[in-house]
Amino acid sequence: MTSISMGTSRTTAERLATIRGGAKPKRHNARTIAALTRNPGCARRAVLDTAGVDKQRLAAYIDFPARFGQSGFAIARGNAFEAQVKASGAAELVKLLRERLGLPIPEVAYDDLETVTGREKETAEVRYARSRALLLRAAAGEDGAGTLFDHPLLGLDVAGQRVYLEPDLIAFQHEGRFHVVEIKSFAVVDGQADPGKVSAAAIQSAVYVLAMRQMLAEAGHDPEIVAHDVVLVCPRDFSNQPTAVLVDVRKQLAVLRRQLGRMTKVEEMLAVLPPNLCFDLAPDADGVPTRAPEALVDALQTVDARYAPDCLSVCELAYFCRAEARGCTAALGTSAREELGGIERVETALGLAKGELTPADDQAEAATLLRNAARLRAEVLVAAAGAAG
Amino acid sequence: MSTLTALARAEAVAVGQAQRITTVRHLHVADRPLVFIPLSMAGEANAPLAALVGTVPDDPRLLVVPQPRNRDQRFGFAAELAEVLLPYLDSFRGVTEAVAANRGKEVRYRYVDAPQVLVPNSAGIGFVRMFGRSTRFRRTDGDYPVQPSVPLLGQWLTFLADRAEHPGSGMLLAMTEALGLHWATGQSALEDAHLAALLAWIDPADGLSGADAAVVAEDPLRWPPAGPATDPTFDNEMLAPAMAAYQEAVGSGDEVRRSRARGVLEEAVRSQLGPTWELMWRGVSLLRELPVGSRVPGRWAEDRDVFSTFTLYVDGGGYPQPRRDGAVNAAQRLHRLERALQSYAVQRAYDDPLVMADHRLTGEAFVGEVTLADAHRIDDSGKRRVLRPRIQVTTGDVVLVTAGAVLHSPSRPGQKARVVFVTPDPASGRTDVVLELSGGLGRSLSPAPGSVPEVGDRLCYTTLSDSFMPPGEFPSREETPWTHGGPPKAYEEPVEPSVDDAREEWS
Ligand code: SF4
Numbered sequence: 094m095t096s097i098s099m100g101t102s103r104t105t106a107e108r109l110a111t112i113r114g115g116a117k118p119k120r121h122n123a124r125t126i127a128a129l130t131r132n133p134g135c136a137r138r139a140v141l142d143t144a145g146v147d148k149q150r151l152a153a154y155i156d157f158p159a160r161f162g163q164s165g166f167a168i169a170r171g172n173a174f175e176a177q178v179k180a181s182g183a184a185e186l187v188k189l190l191r192e193r194l195g196l197p198i199p200e201v202a203y204d205d206l207e208t209v210t211g212r213e214k215e216t217a218e219v220r221y222a223r224s225r226a227l228l229l230r231a232a233a234g235e236d237g238a239g240t241l242f243d244h245p246l247l248g249l250d251v252a253g254q255r256v257y258l259e260p261d262l263i264a265f266q267h268e269g270r271f272h273v274v275e276i277k278s279f280a281v282v283d284g285q286a287d288p289g290k291v292s293a294a295a296i297q298s299a300v301y302v303l304a305m306r307q308m309l310a311e312a313g314h315d316p317e318i319v320a321h322d323v324v325l326v327c328p329r330d331f332s333n334q335p336t337a338v339l340v341d342v343r344k345q346l347a348v349l350r351r352q353l354g355r356m357t358k359v360e361e362m363l364a365v366l367p368p369n370l371c372f373d374l375a376p377d378a379d380g381v382p383t384r385a386p387e388a389l390v391d392a393l394q395t396v397d398a399r400y401a402p403d404c405l406s407v408c409e410l411a412y413f414c415r416a417e418a419r420g421c422t423a424a425l426g427t428s429a430r431e432e433l434g435g436i437e438r439v440e441t442a443l444g445l446a447k448g449e450l451t452p453a454d455d456q457a458e459a460a461t462l463l464r465n466a467a468r469l470r471a472e473v474l475v476a477a478a479g480a481a482g
Numbered sequence: 483m484s485t486l487t488a489l490a491r492a493e494a495v496a497v498g499q500a501q502r503i504t505t506v507r508h509l510h511v512a513d514r515p516l517v518f519i520p521l522s523m524a525g526e527a528n529a530p531l532a533a534l535v536g537t538v539p540d541d542p543r544l545l546v547v548p549q550p551r552n553r554d555q556r557f558g559f560a561a562e563l564a565e566v567l568l569p570y571l572d573s574f575r576g577v578t579e580a581v582a583a584n585r586g587k588e589v590r591y592r593y594v595d596a597p598q599v600l601v602p603n604s605a606g607i608g609f610v611r612m613f614g615r616s617t618r619f620r621r622t623d624g625d626y627p628v629q630p631s632v633p634l635l636g637q638w639l640t641f642l643a644d645r646a647e648h649p650g651s652g653m654l655l656a657m658t659e660a661l662g663l664h665w666a667t668g669q670s671a672l673e674d675a676h677l678a679a680l681l682a683w684i685d686p687a688d689g690l691s692g693a694d695a696a697v698v699a700e701d702p703l704r705w706p707p708a709g710p711a712t713d714p715t716f717d718n719e720m721l722a723p724a725m726a727a728y729q730e731a732v733g734s735g736d737e738v739r740r741s742r743a744r745g746v747l748e749e750a751v752r753s754q755l756g757p758t759w760e761l762m763w764r765g766v767s768l769l770r771e772l773p774v775g776s777r778v779p780g781r782w783a784e785d786r787d788v789f790s791t792f793t794l795y796v797d798g799g800g801y802p803q804p805r806r807d808g809a810v811n812a813a814q815r816l817h818r819l820e821r822a823l824q825s826y827a828v829q830r831a832y833d834d835p836l837v838m839a840d841h842r843l844t845g846e847a848f849v850g851e852v853t854l855a856d857a858h859r860i861d862d863s864g865k866r867r868v869l870r871p872r873i874q875v876t877t878g879d880v881v882l883v884t885a886g887a888v889l890h891s892p893s894r895p896g897q898k899a900r901v902v903f904v905t906p907d908p909a910s911g912r913t914d915v916v917l918e919l920s921g922g923l924g925r926s927l928s929p930a931p932g933s934v935p936e937v938g939d940r941l942c943y944t945t946l947s948d949s950f951m952p953p954g955e956f957p958s959r960e961e962t963p964w965t966h967g968g969p970p971k972a973y974e975e976p977v978e979p980s981v982d983d984a985r986e987e988w989s
Contacts, residue, residue, distance in 0.1 A: 160702070162714035165722055170525030280527030282615060283805045330986060331527050331616055402670035419693060425491045426670035432488035439495045446489060462843070465880065466485045469839040476835065477505040 108363050109144040114373020118145025120217075121256040123297040128407035129251065130296070130352040136362050137398040138408055143251070143359045146372045148409035154374065155386045155393075157413035171278040178276050178326055178335050183241055183263070186274065189326065189337040190265060194272070205243040217257040220246040225308060231266045232314045241265055247304035251353060260301050265324070273301045273323040281327045281336055291325070291340070298323040299345035303353075321346060367395055402426050434459020484840040487666050494668035498691030500683040503666045505836045507772035510652040510782040512598035516570050517542075517762045519602055519755055520609045522710040523550040524717055528612035530559045531712070531721075532751040535566050539763040544755070546748050548728045557628045560617050564631035571597050571638060575793060592790040596653065596782070599642055600766070602677045602708035602758055603658045607646045609710045610654060614639030618802035619979040619986065633802060633979070640803045641792050648819060650781045650826035653789065657765045664772060668692055677761050678705035684768060706754040708761070713754070720750045775833035781826070801976035828946045832892040838942060845882025847944035850875040853914070857934040860927060869927050871919045871934045872902065875941060881906070881913045889917065889943040897922035897933075899943055917943065 125142065132138060141148055152159045178186050182203040204227060224245035231242075242264040248257050263274040275298045279290045302323065306316035322339045329336035372392055374382045382389075393413065400418035402425075404411040415424060420439050422430040436442040436459060444450035445460040446467035452460035490501040514537050523529040529550040536542040543566055547559045578591040601607055618636025620628040646654040662674050667683035673696065674680045682695035690698070699705050702713040712721065724747045731743035807815060831838045831847070841847040854874035861870040881904055883889065889899045899917040906913045924930030935941055 162718075164524035164712065164714040164717035166523060166717055167525035167714075278525060282527065282612065328527060331529075332986070402672040405672060420495065422492065424670065425488070425495070425668070426483075426672065428483045429488040429491050429670070432483055432485045433492060439492045442489075442492050443496055446492075462485060463489065466489045466843055469842055469879075470486055470489060470836070473505065473835045473839050474502075 105360055105363065108368075109359075112140065112144040112370055112372055113146050114371050115375030116147060116373065119147045120145070120259065121251070122259055123300040126249065126251060126256070126258070126300045126349075127293070127296040130349055131403055131407045132399060132401060133352040135397075135399040135408075137393065137396040137414070138410070139359065140362055140366070140396055141372065141410075144372070147374060150374055151372060151389065152409045152413060154382055155390050155413060157410070157416065159409035159411065161409065167278070174278045174328060174333065174335070175276045177333065179243065179263075183243075185335055186241070186263070186326065189335060190274075190324065193324065193337040193339065194267075203241045203243065217246060221248055221257060225312075228264065228266075228271075228305070228308065229312050229314070232269065232271075232309055232312075232318060234269050240267065247301060247308060249300065249304040249307060258300065258304055264301075264305065269318055271305060271319040273298050273305065273319070274326060275301075275323060276326045276335075279327055280330065281338065282330050286327060294325055295323070295340050295342050296345045296349070298325070298340065299342040299349050302342060303346060303349055370395060400424060434463060436463075483671075485843055486836070486840050490666035491668060494666055494683065494692060496668075498668070498693065499686060500665040500667045500680075500692060502664065503836060504664050504772075504775075504830075504834050506775040506834050507769060508663060508775050508778060508830050508833065509650075509655065509660060509769070510598070510774075510778050510785070511766065511769050512595075512652075515598040515600050515766065516567070517600050517759065517766075518567075518606070518610075519708065519758050519762065520606060520613070520710050521712055521751065521754065522609060523547075524712060524714070526550060528609065528616060530556060530613065532755065533559075533563065534752075534755040534759050535563065537570065539759075542755075542759050544748060544752055546744075546751055548725065548744055548747055553626065557617075557620070557626075557632055560613070560632045560635055561629045564629070564635040567599075567635060567638065568631060571793075574789070578790070581787070592783075592787050593793075594786070596786040596789040598652055599654045600660075600762060601654070601656055602762060603675055604656045605710055606708075607643060607654060607656055610639050610646075611643035614641075614643055615805075619983040621979055621983075634796070637796060637800075637802050644803075645785070645788065649823040650829070651785050651788075651822075652782055653785050657762055660769060661765055664769070667696075669696060676700060677708040677758065677765070681761055681764060681768075685764065705757050705761075708758040709755075716750075716754060720753075721747075724750045775830070777829040777833050781829070801978050804976055825948070828948050831944070831946055832948055835942075838892070838944065841944055841946060842879050842942075845880045846946065847942060848875075848877040848879035848881050848883075848913075848915070849940065849942045850877025850879065850913075850915070852935045852937050852939045852941065854916075855934060855937050857929050857936075867927065868920075869923055869929060871923065871929060873899075873917050873919065873935055875915045875917060875943065876912055877915065878912050881915060883915075883945060887945060889945060890947050890949075891941050891943050892948075893941065894922060894935075895948060915943070 121142070129138070129142060138148075141151075149159055149161070224242070224247065227242060228245060244260065245264055246257055247260060248255050250256075263276075265272045265274050275294055277290070277294050279287055302319055302321065305319045309319065310316040321341060321343045323342055324337050325340050326335050326337045328334065370392055371384075372389060373384055374389075377383045390413075393410075394417075398410075398414045398417065400411075400414040400421070401423055402415075404414060408414070418424040422433045422436060422439055422442060425433075425439075430436075433439075433442040434445075434456065436445065436456065441450065442463060445452055445456060446463035448464055450460075487503050490503050494501045516535065516537050518533065518535045520533045521531045523531045530545075530547050531550050532547065533545045534542045535545065545559055545562050547555045549555050574593050574595050574597055577594045579594050581590045581592055582588070583590040599610075601610065614636050616636070617628075617632050618640055620626070620633045620636065622628060622630050622633075642654040645651045646656075658675055658677050658680055661680055661684060662671075665684050667674055667680060669679065669683065669692075676699070678699035679696040682690075682699040683692035686692050686695035687698075702715065706716065707713050724743070728740070728743040728747050731739040734740075806812075831841055835849075838847055838849075842849060852873050853876045855871070856873070857871045859869070859871050861868050883901050883904065885901050885903060887901045889901060891897065891899065898920050900920070901915060902918050903916040904913060905915075919934060923933045
């Protein structure tokens with residue numbers, strides 16, 4: 094519980110602990126934070142994530158399992174590629190950095206910060222402190238402070254809560270400037286990669302840049318010494334050979350900052366929720382959560398959601414929220430909702446279109462457009478049916 | 483998305499079934515399309531795992547790569563695919579027709595039919611493009627010789643993938659997109675990319691609403707993903723053990739064991755491909771049921787033209803398409819695509835009153851009744867007396883055009899209508915538009931019969947024009963200015979693949 098106590102009042106921490114119940118908190122990673130920015134207006138997600146509720150388990154238990162399975166083949170290939178790039182003190186990586194960044198790196202010190210032998214059970218705080226100490230020494234330009242830092246543990250404040258990030262990245266330091274290096278196993282063919290994957294990698298890297306900058310700033314360093322160009326290392330063409338591209342993540346940083354800033358403070362969200370709200374998934378002796386699924390569904394329904402189809406690719410609760418959002422125009426996608434004049438319910442939009450409902454003042458304009466659209470659609474379909482019959 | 487399409491989506495929710503957003507079919511459906519469903523190995527860069535391919539619903543051919551990381555097996559797959567695809571392409575190289583070219587001064591020949599390849603979704607098109615890229619530079623000599631059909635397959639796949647980017651082309655289509663062009667479901671565009679769910683909305687099983695049918699269709703156990711990505715659970719629970727068993731059987735040197743292990747593997751991938759195969763043909767029948775739009779054959783003729791030209795190029799030993807386009811080629815291509823996009827949009831609106839309705843809603847078109855007509859009006863204000871009939875069209879549509887605008891009517895191509903007055907009547911909500919006509923009236927000072935609309939005719943007028951857009955002008959390749967990278971570099975021009983190209987690493 095100490096892991097969520099930083100920057101939070103005692104009572105908030107206690108409430109979050111209640112919400113989570115007896116289960117262990119789920120740790121954030123760059124993917125979950127990147128996903129958070131995809132739907133910053135959703136209180137349900139913000140509350141669950143801040144409390145560290147295991148949404149995957151929750152969704153499965155209430156019978157709306159998420160489909161974020163990963164193929165063992167993909168995992169194996171990703172691990173093999175990463176291991177290859179990092180082998181022999183990251184020899185291949187150093188070669189690429191020399192070539193791509195044109196840096197005359199004389200010799201390289203490589204620190205793996207993941208675990209120190211015999212200390213596997215280290216807490217996040219201890220690991221964070223160790224990463225921080227090493228990175229700050231490098232920032233201060235101390236001699237022998239290292240060049241490549243693998244798996245540093247970073248911290249970031251999300252909605253007033255400190256969360257720790259387990260990046261599988263390397264921070265690279267040269268003459269007091271840091272670069273974030275991300276290793277991904279999707280291919281870059283003839284200099285081009287799947288734009289969706291590149292943008293996902295870019296937003297995740299931006300999370301790391303932000304976290305490193307925050308850490309340096311807290312220690313009184315210039316945050317800008319962390320470059321906004323991240324180094325993306327991917328297999329080239331159809332081979333295993335790594336290639337590196339620089340990705341400018343300034344845009345992603347701006348989006349992240351804005352959306353993290355906009356996320357309603359968790360205290361405010363908690364204030365309107367029932368005091369006994371709880372998503373306890375703690376298992377009984379048989380390993381089954383003690384609370385009934387219906388009770389958890391009830392609890393979920395007390396927290397406002399803001400479903401959009403995008404949720405399907407980013408949030409574990411998407412199938413539940415989608416079922417709940419049936420009949421809402423938002424479930425049809427942002428642009429459909431806008432074209433329907435921002436009217437919330439499908440039946441309302443149709444009622445206005447058919448002239449069966451009287452529009453409220455703020456619906457007048459939308460209603461006129463919808464009525465026109467409905468008239469045109471009906472006119473053409475009737476004529477077409479007449480012509481065909 | 484247009485308001486009308488959004489409204490159709492809303493109706494689909496209420497009715498529980500997808501709603502039509504066109505009155506006609508806007509693409510060509512071949513008599514004998516080739517359905518191709520590729521699967522790739524997770525984590526690898528476009529490594530084929532299996533495919534189901536064929537032109538007859540009850541006779542799919544299964545191609546399998548038991549060890550997708552094995553280079554020889556990959557090219558073995560390519561050679562097998564070529565065995566199906568190349569004869570299919572060749573089968574259209576029979577009868578030709580003569581077409582006038584260069585303003586009638588020359589005659590060109592084109593095939594009377596052309597191939598059409600159907601894949602389940604846009605990722606399938608991506609697979610075709612990438613597999614074309616990975617095979618077209620291979621050589622039949624040197625370090626990793628392949629069969630001659632492999633680089634040829636690569637050129638054709640690349641050709642097809644390029645055509646798929648061309649708006650209005652029907653040579654390589656994604657079924658989800660072809661269906662989505664004609665139906666609006668009660669779910670989002672993101673969910674429409676799932677072929678089974680999309681078809682569940684269009685043609686739900688008995689007694690189910692579209693929404694419920696789509697939920698069922700999303701279950702990967704009942705409807706495996708339509709590829710190229712496989713279901714991760716299938717990978718982990720069926721494919722991985724089957725592959726490992728195959729690997730072991732190969733190692734054992736026991737041929738019976740090997741072929742049994744291969745059989746298990748084949749059944750496993752077939753279980754993933756079979757359901758999509760059914761869906762693809764269901765999609766084909768649904769599309770065939772729609773009446774075809776009148777400008778579709780014209781666009782298909784263009785496809786036949788391009789197909790005919792490319793066969794000549796390949797027959798002449800043309801080199802594989804470059805890895806990337808040079809500056810001039812890229813600009814020309816972009817320009818071509820933009821023109822095609824625009825003319826495709828206009829043609830669809832001209833062919834289909836429901837598509838035109840989108841433009842009526844936004845005020846770019848209106849439909850009304852001719853309430854006055856002066857067919858013999860002569861304009862003598864200029865040097866020459868000219869025939870300039872005027873008509874008044876009264877419409878209930880929103881009219882946003884202003885005096886001076888030039889309009890066209892889909893039913894009267896070749897005639898221009900200049901807006902003279904626009905007079906809205908707030909009381910009735912109707913608008914009178916006075917139009918002055920020119921063109922398509924015959925040569926004398928009195929109009930040819932039927933060339934001027936008569937009182938009582940119902941007509942559509944729009945700012946959209948289907949007229950020919952002149953192609954842009956570009957410098958020659960050699961004269962590409964240095965600001966655009968200068969003349970194309972080696973990898974930007976078609977050249978003979980080098981030994982290095984062919985040796986390109988695969989792992
Ligand atoms: S799926 Fe539900 S909880 Fe998750 S972000 Fe969307 S609306 Fe919020």
